[in-house]
Amino acid sequence: MNNVSSLDISNTLEFKELSNIVIKSICKRYQVKCLEDIENLGSDWFYSKGIDLRDDTNTTLEIDNKLRILLDKLKVKADFMQFPVNIRLYMPKPMKNSKLKEYNTDELHCDHWSGSPSDSTNCFLYIHKKFDSTYLAFYDFEEKDLEKVRSYRGSYLNAPKLEVKELKQINKTGILHLWNCQTPHKTVRIGPSCTVSIDFRLRSATKIFNEDLNKKEEVWIKSRMTSLGVYWIISDQIHTRMEEKIKSELELSKNYGTKYTNLRREYLKSHYNQENYIESP
Ligand SMILES: [Fe+2]
Numbered sequence: 064m065n066n067v068s069s070l071d072i073s074n075t076l077e078f079k080e081l082s083n084i085v086i087k088s089i090c091k092r093y094q095v096k097c098l099e100d101i102e103n104l105g106s107d108w109f110y111s112k113g114i115d116l117r118d119d120t121n122t123t124l125e126i127d128n129k130l131r132i133l134l135d136k137l138k139v140k141a142d143f144m145q146f147p148v149n150i151r152l153y154m155p156k157p158m159k160n161s162k163l164k165e166y167n168t169d170e171l172h173c174d175h176w177s178g179s180p181s182d183s184t185n186c187f188l189y190i191h192k193k194f195d196s197t198y199l200a201f202y203d204f205e206e207k208d209l210e211k212v213r214s215y216r217g218s219y220l221n222a223p224k225l226e227v228k229e230l231k232q233i234n235k236t237g238i239l240h241l242w243n244c245q246t247p248h249k250t251v252r253i254g255p256s257c258t259v260s261i262d263f264r265l266r267s268a269t270k271i272f273n274e275d276l277n278k279k280e281e282v283w284i285k286s287r288m289t290s291l292g293v294y295w296i297i298s299d300q301i302h303t304r305m306e307e308k309i310k311s312e313l314e315l316s317k318n319y320g321t322k323y324t325n326l327r328r329e330y331l332k333s334h335y336n337q338e339n340y341i342e343s344p
Pocket of ligand 1: 168172173174248
């Protein structure tokens with residue numbers, strides 16, 4: 064029922080650059096010399112910091128630039144890409160009470176269950192993965208469950224129970240997994256080491272995108288990270304400052320009509336205005 068494409072990009076220049084950017088940013092934010100320091104300080108210390116790695120705009124812009132170049136080279140086509148991407152550091156132990164979280168990614172889930180576009184493509188790149196560390200597992204399900212998988216919306220905790228079989232993937236540093244949004248997956252925590260990844264979704268101007276344009280404005284602008292405004296038009300420009308990315312987006316948005324342009328303007332007003340948008344030093 065499902066398939067996951069896996070590309071080994073570990074030898075590409077873009078991967079090496081992405082890896083440097085992400086690891087440098089993690090070390091700076093957590094004030095450590097290397098990832099092993101974080102492993103030694105432990106899960107409780109890590110969670111007590113409460114850092115969201117997406118807050119560092121210089122880093123998320125650099126990642127965005129490199130990823131668009133990489134996807135073009137890999138001939139992965141789409142019209143829109145999530146910005147900022149998720150930067151995750153998985154500790155061996157999950158956060159306390161995470162089992163009670165509605166959208167705990169350690170539970171089997173599909174991203175459209177929590178509102179991601181159902182025709183989007185998920186991308187997950189291992190920046191740092193040791194043999195004995197947390198990985199993302201993908202699952203095949205029975206055809207009889209297809210309707211359940213497609214139509215469910217809501218928390219991962221209350222999701223329909225599916226009969227699934229784990230798909231065997233190679234999981235190591237430099238592997239990029241791409242999969243259809245309707246492929247069940249979850250985080251599997253193993254071993255004593257930490258795993259670092261970046262993940263994001265791609266979407267295109269499909270029928271579903273056009274239907275989304277007719278949805279309530281709040282679906283597009285309510286949240287900076289999880290509403291439909293998080294998918295920005297894929298530009299071929301390099302953006303070193305947020306203002307440049309916004310300028311490109313507004314120029315390109317004309318190609319997607321007035322509705323899209325107006326929704327983008329509202330999203331920018333809500334999440335990137337002078338008051339709440341502070342560029343990191
Ligand atoms: Fe997910």
